Amino acid sequence: MSEMAKKEDNGFTFTRSASSNARIGGLARIQTHTNTPPEVCHDDSTPPVKAQTIHDLHSLQKKKSSAPSTPITSSAAASPFSTILEEERQRLQLQSISASLASLTRETGPKVVRGDPASKVVTHHHHDHHYLTPTFDDASDSALKFTHVLYNLSPAELYEQAIKYEKGSFITATGALATLSGAKTGRSPRDKRVVKDESTEHDLWWGKGSPNIEMDEHTFLINRERAVDYLNSLEKVFVNDQFLNWDPEHRIKVRIVSARAYHSLFMHNMCIRPTPEELEEFGTPDFTIYNAGQFPCNRYTHHMTSSTSIDINIARKEMVILGTQYAGEMKKGLFSVMHYLMPKRNILSLHSGCNMGKDGDVALFFGLSGTGKTTLSTDHNRYLIGDDEHCWSENGVSNIEGGCYAKCVDLSREKEPDIWNAIKFGTVLENVVFDEHTRDVDFSDKSVTENTRAAYPIEYIPNAKIPCVAPHPKNVILLACDAFGVLPPVSKLSLAQTMYHFISGYTALVAGTEDGIKEPQATFSACFGAAFIMMHPTKYAAMLAEKMQKHGATGWLVNTGWSGGRYGVGNRIKLPYTRKIIDAIHSGSLLNAEYTKTEVFGLEIPTAIEGVPSEILDPVNTWGDKKAYQDTLLKLASLFKKNFEGFISYKIGTDQSLTEEILAAGPTL
Numbered sequence: 216m217s218e219m220a221k222k223e224d225n226g227f228t229f230t231r232s233a234s235s236n237a238r239i240g241g242l243a244r245i246q247t248h249t250n251t252p253p254e255v256c257h258d259d260s261t262p263p264v265k266a267q268t269i270h271d272l273h274s275l276q277k278k279k280s281s282a283p284s285t286p287i288t289s290s291a292a293a294s295p296f297s298t299i300l301e302e303e304r305q306r307l308q309l310q311s312i313s314a315s316l317a318s319l320t321r322e323t324g325p326k327v328v329r330g331d332p333a334s335k336v337v338t339h340h341h342h343d344h345h346y347l348t349p350t351f352d353d354a355s356d357s358a359l360k361f362t363h364v365l366y367n368l369s370p371a372e373l374y375e376q377a378i379k380y381e382k383g384s385f386i387t388a389t390g391a392l393a394t395l396s397g398a399k400t401g402r403s404p405r406d407k408r409v410v411k412d413e414s415t416e417h418d419l420w421w422g423k424g425s426p427n428i429e430m431d432e433h434t435f436l437i438n439r440e441r442a443v444d445y446l447n448s449l450e451k452v453f454v455n456d457q458f459l460n461w462d463p464e465h466r467i468k469v470r471i472v473s474a475r476a477y478h479s480l481f482m483h484n485m486c487i488r489p490t491p492e493e494l495e496e497f498g499t500p501d502f503t504i505y506n507a508g509q510f511p512c513n514r515y516t517h518h519m520t521s522s523t524s525i526d527i528n529i530a531r532k533e534m535v536i537l538g539t540q541y542a543g544e545m546k547k548g549l550f551s552v553m554h555y556l557m558p559k560r561n562i563l564s565l566h567s568g569c570n571m572g573k574d575g576d577v578a579l580f581f582g583l584s585g586t587g588k589t590t591l592s593t594d595h596n597r598y599l600i601g602d603d604e605h606c607w608s609e610n611g612v613s614n615i616e617g618g619c620y621a622k623c624v625d626l627s628r629e630k631e632p633d634i635w636n637a638i639k640f641g642t643v644l645e646n647v648v649f650d651e652h653t654r655d656v657d658f659s660d661k662s663v664t665e666n667t668r669a670a671y672p673i674e675y676i677p678n679a680k681i682p683c684v685a686p687h688p689k690n691v692i693l694l695a696c697d698a699f700g701v702l703p704p705v706s707k708l709s710l711a712q713t714m715y716h717f718i719s720g721y722t723a724l725v726a727g728t729e730d731g732i733k734e735p736q737a738t739f740s741a742c743f744g745a746a747f748i749m750m751h752p753t754k755y756a757a758m759l760a761e762k763m764q765k766h767g768a769t770g771w772l773v774n775t776g777w778s779g780g781r782y783g784v785g786n787r788i789k790l791p792y793t794r795k796i797i798d799a800i801h802s803g804s805l806l807n808a809e810y811t812k813t814e815v816f817g818l819e820i821p822t823a824i825e826g827v828p829s830e831i832l833d834p835v836n837t838w839g840d841k842k843a844y845q846d847t848l849l850k851l852a853s854l855f856k857k858n859f860e861g862f863i864s865y866k867i868g869t870d871q872s873l874t875e876e877i878l879a880a881g882p883t884l
């Protein structure tokens with residue numbers, strides 16, 4: 216190929232003509248050469264698009280993929296045999312979705328069709344095999360309509376759905392999807408109900424202190440019908456088929472039916488995402504969520520005390536959500552289910568974060584909401600296993616989820632770079648405030664709520680370990696955000712103390728509602744997650760004790776809260792100091808440090824930690840008013856004692872001496 220032709224391939228070529236008549240006023244004339252005859256002036260050397268109409272042109276833009284979200288047609292290249300298999304598979308899948316959405320009174324599922332009702336690609340009349348028509352013995356108007364199913368859409372497709380159809384959905388400057396969760400910006404534990412039947416009556420924890428508010432099967436069915444009718448009345452619903460638990464032996468298949476792209480993207484991020492091959496073999500889910508959060512429950516329905524109801528039915532393997540769009544209900548509802556299913560298999564379920572060092576040393580981080588599980592398990596020097604929900608089995612630790620759910624209030628790039636950088640395309644940003652023009656998020660703005668959140672796939676954290684499984688833990692870190700400011704920044708715990716504090720599940724936050732001086736509010740939540748456990752706390756505690764003993768794990772209590780006085784007087788312990796403390800636990804250097812014992816709580820506290828001012832290690836040093844310190848310390852101790860009274864009649868595990876040691880491991884007044 217000549218030099219000239221080669222250049223012409225690239226488009227225009229400017230050549231100085233050698234011919235004298237091309238010279239004008241002494242300057243060389245510039246000519247453009249193309250492949251076409253020189254007398255026709257073309258501005259483009261590429262052939263025209265292979266489309267006759269705008270419609271044709273648009274249809275060229277999207278390539279058929281084998282992705283689960285494609286409308287049901289097998290590719291032209293497939294053999295007739297595989298076409299039949301593919302069609303059969305798609306038919307079974309629609310049948311399964313229709314069955315999920317079935318009304319129990321009409322005894323039939325809705326007509327379902329895949330694809331966006333707004334898209335021209337799916338038409339009911341020309342692709343008969345694309346939808347499923349059940350036979351109706353009870354004809355009503357609802358029998359005449361289709362429910363369009365948007366099945367396992369990709370983040371990009373869900374963005375388009377959200378932005379087109381859901382008010383309050385915007386793309387932020389870094390590409391995240393900002394959205395509003397509606398009137399509820401947190402979970403509604405007082406509206407969470409569990410069906411009490413012959414089996415759950417004996418298995419579950421009921422009564423005082425239990426998170427399981429009882430409901431009967433019939434009432435559940437009324438709420439289920441309400442949710443299903445609502446979902447079927449919509450033009451389209453989102454269906455996610457995904458997994459929970461990275462331990463392949465104990466993986467659970469979950470289906471989430473929801474009305475909002477926000478909910479579908481949230482669960483896409485938070486659950487484990489199946490590969491196309493895994494999805495092909497998905498079959499029947501082990502558990503199904505019906506999220507009709509925009510629609511209220513009927514206040515005339517038995518047991519209903521508000522317009523919100525989150526209902527779990529273990530026997531039916533179903534959960535119904537009415538009256539709240541807060542997406543955390545789905546995540547934590549499934550977590551509750553895991554707190555039932557896993558212990559049944561002798562696996563411990565944990566409200567904890569987990570990470571692993573380069574040498575394979577594993578740490579668990581327990582703590583109530585806002586105490587630092589996500590912040591501290593996300594550590595640039597360690598592999599992230601997960602930030603919130605884990606299982607501890609004979610195989611080691613496995614994350615239940617496929618994503619993280621980080622608090623964003625006052626998020627800073629400098630202090631939490633990995634979380635900051637995870638807020639990009641694909642991430643759901645709940646209830647944040649942003650500049651209407653630049654779309655820069657202001658993480659300090661609490662106008663909508665203080666509980667602003669980011670939900671992102673775990674692989675958005677650069678050092679996440681995939682698959683999210685790890686060996687048995689070496690350190691068990693109990694986090695408490697003590698707004699009273701009397702717990703030491705770190706203490707080493709005996710096994711009995713670890714159990715005492717695990718069962719107590721203490722944290723103290725500041726009630727954000729009143730104006731003026733805000734009193735710290737002590738919270739005790741058994742197993743650092745009473746809202747999610749299903750059986751009695753001592754069941755989980757006994758399992759934890761047994762595993763820690765067997766694998767030689769050390770327990771630690773870390774106060775990520777106040778120092779130098781209670782809330783309003785002192786300050787929150789600086790995150791860099793807490794990180795140094797955590798580093799010393801991971802490295803093993805703190806295990807063999809020098810310790811002294813505190814009064815009242817009897818906690819072993821180190822005298823020095825690299826990078827941390829020694830004087831803060833004993834909180835008494837940081838308080839100006841020593842009398843106030845002593846009073847506050849005794850006040851907190853009495854709150855611990857009072858809370859623990861509910862547990863003193865319980866035996867923990869099979870070892871009676873451990874039970875006695877645990878009871879003795881609390882504060883002494």
Ligand SMILES: Nc1ncnc2c1ncn2[C@@H]1O[C@H](COP(=O)(O)OP(=O)(O)OP(=O)(O)O)[C@@H](O)[C@H]1O
Pocket residue numbers: 582583584585586587588589590591602603620621622623624775776787788789790791793
């Ligand atoms: N010393 C500290 N240690 C840990 N976190 C701190 C500290 N000081 C301030 N913080 C802030 O406290 C918050 C801890 O929230 P985090 O998201 O880690 O909670 P969580 O335990 O994961 O709760 P949830 O279960 O609700 O997700 C973060 O906003 C973090 O920036």
Ligand SMILES: O=C([O-])CC(=O)C(=O)O
Pocket residue numbers: 401402543544546547583584603620
């Ligand atoms: O579930 C939520 O809404 C947030 C969370 O992680 C918790 O409260 O533990």
Ligand SMILES: [Ca+2]
Pocket residue numbers: 588589602603620621622
């Ligand atoms: Ca978290």
Ligand SMILES: [Mn+2]
Pocket residue numbers: 566584603
């Ligand atoms: Mn949590």
